[in-house]
Each structure stands twice: as C-alpha cells, then as structure tokens.
Amino acid sequence: xxxxxxxxxxxxxxxxxxxxxxxxxxxxxQEVKLKKSYAxxxxxxxxxxxxxxxxxxxxxxxxxxxxxxxxxxTDFTIRYRRDENKHxxxxxxxxxxxxxxxxxxxxxxxxxxxxxxSSIFLKYAIIDLKKVYEKLDAGDIFIxxxxxxxxxxxxxxxxxxxxxxxxxxxxxxxxIDISYLVKLWGNDMVVxxxxxx
Numbered sequence: 109x110x111x112x113x114x115x116x117x118x119x120x121x122x123x124x125x126x127x128x129x130x131x132x133x134x135x136x137x138q139e140v141k142l143k144k145s146y147a148x149x150x151x152x153x154x155x156x157x158x159x160x161x162x163x164x165x166x167x168x169x170x171x172x173x174x175x176x177x178x179x180x181x182t183d184f185t186i187r188y189r190r191d192e193n194k195h196x197x198x199x200x201x202x203x204x205x206x207x208x209x210x211x212x213x214x215x216x217x218x219x220x221x222x223x224x225x226s227s228i229f230l231k232y233a234i235i236d237l238k239k240v241y242e243k244l245d246a247g248d249i250f251i252x253x254x255x256x257x258x259x260x261x262x263x264x265x266x267x268x269x270x271x272x273x274x275x276x277x278x279x280x281x282x283x284i285d286i287s288y289l290v291k292l293w294g295n296d297m298v299v300x301x302x303x304x305x
Contacts, residue, residue, distance in 0.1 A: 118220050122173040123158070127214060131232055135300065137162050155206030170208040170237070174215045179230050182304055183259060183283035184213035188251070188271055190279045203251075203282070210299065211235040231303030233286055239297050240284065243267075248292075251282050259285040265292065 128139065137160035142150075150156040160167040172185065187202040214232035218225055243249040249267045256270040267289075269282040286304040289297040298304075 118223060119157075119171060119173055121223055122214070122216065122226075123171060126216070126227060126229065127171065127173075127212065127232075130227075130229060131212065131214070131234070131300070132160065135162070135234070137167055140166075153205065154208070155202045156208045167210060168208045169210045169212055169234075170202065170206060171212045171214075173213075175219045176215065176217055176230065177219070179215050181215075181283070182287050183285040184211060184233065184235060185272075185281045185283050186211075188280045188282050206237065206241075209236070209238055211237045211240075215303075229302065231301075233301035233304050234299040235284075235286070235289070236297055236299055239293075240289070243293070249284065259283055259288055261288055261292070267292065 132139065140159040140161055142159060147157075155170050156168045157171045158169045160169060174181075186206070189203075212232070212234050214229040216223070216226050217228050217230050240249065244251075248265070249269060251271060252268050253271040254268070256268075257272075259267050259269050262268050267284065269284055271280050271282050273280045286298060286301065290305060
C-alpha cells in the first residue's frame with residue numbers, strides 16, 4: 109500500500125505543480141474540481157483521473173508521469189493486467205476499463221526523490237485515446253506477449269505492442285510508440301507534444 113501512496117503523492121504533485129501550468133494552461137483547459145469520493149470512483153471504474161472543460165467541451169484525462177531515467181523512451185504505457193491481485197474483479201487493469209478521452213504522459217527532468225526541485229517536463233504528450241482505441245479495436249494496433257522490449261511496425265501499416273511485466277509482479281503494461289502513431293496516422297492522434305518527435 110505504501111507504494112501506491114508514494115506514487116499517488118508523486119502524481120498529484122506533478123499534476124498540480126507542473127502539468128497544470130505547463131500543459132493544460134497552454135491548452136486553455138480548466139480543471140473541474142470533483143468530490144474526492146467521485147474522483148476515486150471514476151478512476152477505479154473507468155480510468156479517468158481528471159476532468160477539464162474548454163468552452164462547452166468536457167475533456168476526460170488519464171495521466172502518467174515518469175522520472176528522468178525514462179527520457180530515452182518514445183512511448184507511453186497503458187496498464188494491462190494485475191494477475192496477482194487477490195480480487196479477481198481488479199485483475200484487468202486500465203486497458204479493459206479506460207473511458208478517458210485523452211492520455212497525458214510526461215517525463216520529468218528529475219528523479220522521484222527530487223520532485224520538489226522540478227518545474228518542467230523533458231517530454232510530454234497528450235494522446236487522443238479514442239483514436240488509439242479505434243485502432244486497437246480494428247487490429248491496427250495489437251498487443252502481443254512476444255517477449256520483445258519495444259513496439260514495432262509490422263506489415264507497414266500496424267503497430268505490434270509487447271506486453272511488459274513490472275519486476276515487482278504487481279502488474280503488466282504495454283507501450284505504444286508515439287512516433288509510430290504519427291508516422292502511420294498523422295498528427296491528429298497526438299493533440300500536443302514536446303520532445304517525443
């Protein structure tokens with residue numbers, strides 16, 4: 109449980125002190141303040157971390173932030189399964205439940221231990237998840253437990269994404285390379301980005 113609290117504290121800090129002023133303010137997205145109980149509910153059931161508005165449009169967002177050591181990667185990651193979870197109804201993770209329209213992914217200029225000294229992202233992107241899930245449903249992006257480390261383009265038109273396992277056994281995830289999304293389907297898959305392309 110302490111890992112979750114530390115990860116949650118890290119994510120909350122980055123959201124409030126770095127993402128809001130450096131990403132969402134540029135986009136003119138205004139955060140909707142939710143009741144804590146409702147925010148927890150939509151996170152657990154439909155993979156929505158935050159809700160924003162821009163004009164009359166509601167924007168639902170899943171966020172993930174990484175420390176500096178991940179700066180060499182060009183992908184974002186979606187949690188896949190938690191097979192070791194004792195609650196069977198919690199073994200399927202984000203991929204199976206996510207209804208957020210956007211995925212905000214950022215890599216910081218520091219480690220988690222020095223987060224209070226950070227004020228910028230080395231890289232960030234907002235991905236249009238609805239378009240990603242359309243490609244997943246169509247088989248244009250597909251998940252493969254193939255033992256590979258990175259995504260690859262196959263048949264010159266599809267992205268194969270490997271299943272990766274966290275070393276602590278807590279969960280699995282799969283990466284989707286942001287540059288491949290743009291290469292195959294253009295810039296409308298990525299709403300905004302810095303440093304990934």
